[in-house]
Amino acid sequence: MPLSAQALTYPKTERGTVADVQFGEAVKDPYRWLENDVRQDPKVREWVTAENAVTDAYLKTLPGREAIAQRLKALWNYERFGLPRKSGGRYFYTRNTGLQNQAVLYVRDTLNGTPRLLIDPNLWAKDGATALSDWNPSEDGKRIVYSIQDGGTDWRTLKVLDVDTGKVMTDEIKFVKTSNGSWAKDGSGFYYSRFPEPAAGDTFQAVNLNSKLYFHRLGTPQSADRLVYETPAHPKWGHYGSVTDDGRWLVIYTSEGTDSRNDITLLDLTKPGATPQPLFTGLKNNWMVAGNEGSDFWFVTDLEAPRLRVVKVAVAGAAPVVTPVIAEDKATLQGAGIVGGKLVAEYLVDAKSEVRVSGLDGKPVRTVALPGIGSVAGFGGKQDDSETFFAFTSFNTPSAIYRYDIASGKATPWAMPKVAFDPANYVVEQRFYPSKDGTKIPLFVVHKKGLNLDKGAPTMLYAYGGFNISMTPSFSPANLAWMDMGGVYAQASLRGGGEYGNAWHDAGRLQNKQNVFDDFIAAGEYLIAQGITTKGKLAIRGGSNGGLLVGAVVNQRPDLFAAALPAVGVMDMLRFDRFTAGRYWTDDYGYPSKEADFRVLRAYSPYHNIADGKPYPAVLVTTADTDDRVVPGHSFKYTATLQAAKVGDKPHLIRIETRAGHGSGKPTDKIIEEYTDLWAFAGKWTGLTTAAEGAIAGGQ
Template identity: 60%
Template sequence: MRSASIALIGAAAIAISAPMTAAAQDIAAPEYPETYQQDLVEEIFGQQIADPYRWLEDDVRNNPEVANWVEAQNTVTDAYLEQLPARAWFAERIGELYNYERFSTPVEKGGRYFYTRNTGLQNQSPLYYREGLDGEQKLLLDPNAWADDGATALGGWVPSPDGTKLLYSVQDGGTDWRIIRVMDIDTGEQIGDEIRWAKFTGLSWVGEDGFLYSRFPEPEEGEDFQALNYNQALFYHKLGTPQSDDVQVYATPDEPEAGHSAGVTSDGRWAVIYSSKGTDSRYEIHLVDLDARDTRGWEVMPLVEGFDHAWGVIDSIGDKLWVSTNKDAPLYRVMTVDLSGDEPVWAEIVPEQEQTLAGASMIGDRLVLSYLQDASSVARVFTFEGNERAPIELAGLGTVGGFRGDPGKSETFYSFSSYNRPTTIYRMDMATGETSIFAAPDLQFDPDDFAVEQRFYNSKDGTRVPMFIVRRKDVAESGAAAPTLLYGYGGFDISLTPGFSPSRMAWVEAGGAYVVANIRGGGEYGKAWHDGGRLDNKQNVFDDFIAAGEFLIAEGITPQDGLAIQGGSNGGLLVGAVANQRPDLFAAGNAAVGVMDMLRFDRFTAGRYWVDDYGYPSKEDDFAVLRAYSPYHNIAANTAYPALLVTTADTDDRVVPGHSFKYTAALQAANLGPRPQLIRIETRAGHGSGKPTDKAIEEAADVLGFLAYWTKLSPE
C-alpha cells in the first residue's frame, strides 16, 4: 500500500438518502477529509466560474498543503479498499495471470537479435540479444536493478546499424522526461554520453557515431512536472562529445508551439523530420540527405509544407520514398515520391481501401499493410508497385503489430494478441511465406474457455457503433446477465483494438463481462470517425458510451444495477462526463488519470497540444462547448451518483494530477448519496508507461475489487 502516515484533517459525511443493497451496507460510508475551499470566482465570457480547489493544482512536491491533502485522501481510500471482500482474490489472481513469459518483437542489426523478455512478475522487462537467431540469449540491460522500488524503466531503445552499440532512454518514476544513454554491447559498458531534457522524442542513429533526438529547453527549477512544453528542437549528438556541443538540426523559434521529431530510413540515406502543432495527424515533413552531409552539412529541405494532412515515410530505396497519407484519402493510401529530379514526383501506389490503413512496412520486396476491419487487424501484402498478393493469415479476431524489417531483407517478426490470447511473436520469411513461432507464452488459462464477440448498436443519433464483448463461454451460453465492466476512450484518433490484459481476464474469470465500445473520436473508421467525436462534436462520444450501457442492459447482457465503467486519460474525462450526465445508469466507475477541468487543461505540460481535440478554452465558442461537459464543472449536487474511484499518480506530467485532485474534492463536497467518491494516488508513478508490475497488480486489484463490490460481482 502507499504511505498513509498522517491523521485525518477533518471530516464531512455525506447525507443524501438513496436505496442501498444489503451487500452495500456491509462497508460503512467513508468520512472524507475536509478540503479547503478558496473564494475564487472568475468571469469568463459573461459566466461566473467558481474554482474553489485551484490550490490543488500545485505540485505535491512544492506545496506541503497539497501533500497533506494527498496523504489524508490516501488514508481514507486505503482504509476503505482494505475492506473490499473481492480485493484479495483479484490481487492473487491478477498476479497469477501476469506470471507468464512476455517478449517484444525482435529487432535484427548486424546479425544480432534484440528483444525484451519478462519472465512474468519482473517489475520491468530486461533487454536481451542473441548472436544469430538460434544463438545463446544474453542479458544486455536489466532495469530492475536501477531502483529499489522498480519504478525506473527502460524507455525506447535502438541498436546501431552494425549491432555494436545500443542507444536507449531511461524513464524514472513514470515521468515523460527521458535520460538518453549509449552502451557498448560487446563490453557491456556505458560509453559515457548522457542527454537530459528529452521528451516526446524518437531515437535515430546517423551512421555508427551519432544520433538524432528531440528536447525542450530546461525548465525553471521546480517546474519540471508542470511547465508548458514549448520550443522543442531536433538535435544531433556525436558520440564522445558533451551535450553542450550538440548541433541543432531543426527548430522553429517563430512557431514555439511546433514540435519536431525525426527518423532515419533503413538504408541510412534520409533523415525524415516530422513537425506538428498538436495531437492531430497533421504534419510538415523535411528531409536531410545524409549522403550529402559531408558537403552540405545539416541542410534541411521541405518535402511537405502546411499542417494539413497526415504523412508518414514508410521507408526509402535510393532517391525514392514510400509514403502513407490521408491527403485526398480519409482512410489513407500509399504513394511514392521520387527525389531524383529537380522537383519531387508523386505517384499513387496503393489507393485508399474500404478499411482504415493502420500500419505499413517495407520488407524484402514487399509492402505489408495492416488495416482495421471493424477495429480488428487485417494484414495485406503488396508489391512495391502496388500489386496485391496473398494476405497474411492471422489467428482470428485480434491485433497485429510489428512487421519490422528492411527492403532487401525478407525476414520480419510480428505479434498477435486478442482479449483471450496474450501476445505471440511470429517470424516470417516474406520470400517464401513461411511462418514460425518465435515466442509463445505458457498460459494460466485455456483461451477456448472464453468467448470474444463483436456486436453493433445504435447511438442516440442512429450512428452504428461496434463493441467487443468478452465472457466466459458458460456465462455467455447461459443467457444470464453478468456484472459488466464497460471500457471506452473516444478521442485523439486512437483506435481500441483487441489485446490481452491480466486484470480484465481476472474480471471475466470471476464471472463478469468485459466490454470495449469503439465510440466516435477514435480512429477505427478513419478521419470521419475521429471528427465525429471531437471539438463541437464531443457530445457524440458521451452519447455513444451511454448508448453502449443502455444496449448492454436492454440485451440482458448486464443487470440493471451491474454496470461499471472505466477509462483512462481522455477516457477518464469520458467517465467523469457520463457520470454527470447519467448517474442513474452506472453502479460504479473508475476515472483514471483523467482530464477533468476542461477550462484550464491547456495551462500545464502537454495540455496545450490537446486543443486539436478539445478546442481552445480562450475562444468563446469552444469555451461554451467545454463548459457544457467539463467533469469538474458539471457535478450534479444532491444527486445519487455511482460509486467512483478516481486514480492518478504524483508524477503524472502528461495529465497533471491536479485534474483528479480538484474533481475528487468537488465530488466529495457535492452530497452525492451513499456510494463513495474516493481517490487513489500512486507515488513514483506517472501517466501509465513504465509502471512496475507490482504497482500495476496492486492498483488493478484495488480498482476491480471496488467495481466488483458495487456491481455485486463475486469471484466463483
C-alpha cells in the same frame, strides 16, 4: 461490511473563492490550489496523504481482495516477449519472466542463438519504478541508445550501451520526452529531439514548448551537440528526425498537436553543409515514410484519402511528384513499411487487424494469414531484410511473436507464452449497436464460456473515444481476472477513435465531442437491453481521455451505472492546456480561450458539471503523483468537488499512487495492487465480489 459514504469521513478540503470571468460567465474554481505540484506544496501533499488514508481504510474492508490479488498474480506470471529488432545480424528484444517489475533487454547473435542479457532495469531502483523506455540499436548492432524513465515521468534520459562489452558509455542526454535516438548510418552518433531545461520547480508542470532536433556524436558532452533543426517562430511545433535505411536522408517530421497532420522536411546527409529542405508544408495532411529508393519515397498519407493510401513521391525535382500506389480502401490503413522489397500494409477491418503484402508498384501479393481475430503489431525491419516479426493478440490470447518470411509468406512461432488458463474457455464476440443518432458502433463482448446471463452479469465497460486512437482486441490479465470472477468485459470503439479513418475521428472531437459520450451511454443501454447486465451491475472504466469520458457520462447519466473508475483523467476542460503536454490536445478538444470552443467544453467538463440532487454511482478515481502528462490536479479537483456535492451515499474516493506517472513504466507489483483495489471496489458495487471469491480462489 464496507462503509457507505454516509459512514465515511472525507478529508476537509479548503474551498477557495477563485473565479475566472470567461465570455461573460464567472467560472468558479474553488479548488485551484490543488493544481499545485504535490512535490513542491506541503499543503497539497497533506491533502494527498489524508485522501489516501481514507481510501486505503475503505478498500481494506472490501471482501475478496486477497483472492483477487492471488488470481491477478497467477495470471500475470507468464513469460512476455517484445518484438525483436534486427541490426548487424543480431536480434534485440525484451523479455519479462512474469512478475518482474520491468522487462529486461536481451540480444541473440543469431536467430535462435543463446540469449545474452544487456540491460536489467530491475536493478536501477529498489521500488522497481525506474524503467527502460525506448531503445534503438545502431546499424551494425554494436551500440544501443536507450532511454531511462524514472517514477513514471514522461521525461527521459538517454544513455548508450556497448553491446560487445555490456558497458554503459559516458554519453548522457537529458530533457528528452518523446524522442529516441535515430542512428547515423556509420554509427558515429544519433539524432534526437529535446526540450529546453525547465525552470526550477516547473519540471512536472510547465508547458512543453520549443522542441529542437540535435545530432549527438558519440564520446562528446551534450553541450557539444549540433543543432540540426528548430522553428523559433513556432514554439508549439515539435520535431522528430528519422534516418532512412540507406543512410542518405534525415526525414524531419514536424507537428503541432495530437492531430495526424505533419510537415516533412528532408536533409541530404550525403552533402556536407546541406540545409534542410521542406517537402510538404502547412500541417495539412498525415505523411508517414514507408521507405525509399534513392530520391523516390513511399508515403502513407491521408491526402485525398480519409482512410489513408500509399503514394510514391519523387523528390529529386524542384517540386515533389506524387504518384498513387495503393488506393484508399474500405478498410482503414494504419501504416505500411518496405521489408524485403515488398510493401507490408496493416489495416483495420471493423476494429480487427488485417495485413496485406504488395509489390512496390502496389500490385497485391497476398494477405497474411493471422492466427485469428485480433490485433497485430510489428512488420518492421530493414528494406533489404528477408524476414520480419509481428505480434498477435486478442482478448483471450496473450501477445505471441511470429517470424514472417517475406518471400514465402510463411509465419512461424518465435516466442509463444505459456499461460495459466485455457483460451478456449472464453467467448469473444463482436456486436454492433446503435448510438443516439443511429450510428452503428462496434462492441466486443468477452466472458467465460458457460456464464449464465439470464439475470444479467456484472459487466465492466471500457472505452476511450479520442485522438484517432483505435480500440482493438488486446490481452489483459486484469480483464481475464474480472471474467474469472464471473464478470463480462465489454469494449466499445467509439467515435473520436481511428477505427474508420478521419471521418470517424472528426465525428467525436471538437464540437462533436458529445457524440463520444452518447456512444458510451448507448453502449451501456445496449448491454442492459440485451440482458447482458443490469443498471445495478454495470461498471465503467477509462483512462486519460477515457477518464474524461467516464467523468462526463457519470455527470450526464449517473442513474445508468453502479460503479465508475476514471483513471488519470482530463477533468478540468477549461485549464487543460496550461500544463505540460496539455497544449497538444487542442486538436481534439479545442481552445478554452475561444468562445465557441469554451461553450462546448464548459458543457461537458467533468469538474464543472457535478450537480447536487442526483445519486451518483460509486466512484474510485485513480491518478499518480508523478503524472506529468495529465497532471494529477485534474483528478484532485474533480474528487474534492465530488466529495463536497450532495450526490448520494455511495463512496467517492481517490487512490493516488506514488512514484508512478500516466501509466508507462509502472512496475508489475504496483499494477497488480491497483487492479486488486479496482476490481474489489467495482465488484462490491456490481454484486460480483462475494459470489466470485470462491470461484477465483481455485483459478480454473
